[in-house]
Amino acid sequence: MQQLWLLKIGWDDPLPAQLQQSWKNFVNEVPELQLLRVPRKLFPAVTTDIEIYGFCNTSDLAYGACIYIRSNSSELGINITLLCAKSRVELIRKVSIPRLELCAALLLAQLVNQIVTALKLHCSEIVMWSDSTVTLVWILIESSVEKIHS
Known part of the structure; x- marks a missing residue:
């Protein structure tokens, strides 16, 4: 659909x-x-122990995030389950890959927050990953600035 919008193709026009x-x-x-x-x-x-692991990534077409739950029980041992995933297509106006990586990290953080709140989970650990060093530096800089102003 996004490609159709960019090409300004009408409803009755044939597709390329x-x-x-x-x-x-x-x-x-x-x-x-x-x-x-x-x-x-x-x-x-x-379940004796619940952990949340989230991953985010981007491409030049879209960005997304996924969350896994790791649980430990005496009956089944360790169990890892994909809980949810969410994606967004790139904006029609061009945005840099580092900016999209930051959008992916935000999407992941929001998704984790929604899951923990909705399921009322008490997690022993929540870990979120991004392979973008630029995004990780931006997040660290922002949290450092907040500490200075507090």
């Missing part, structure tokens, strides 16, 4: 050949989604 092929590829891959299985149970009823 490249977009037609992309759409056909997407439609052909949809049946494979039936093979996807997602377990419903996040963690066993008797």
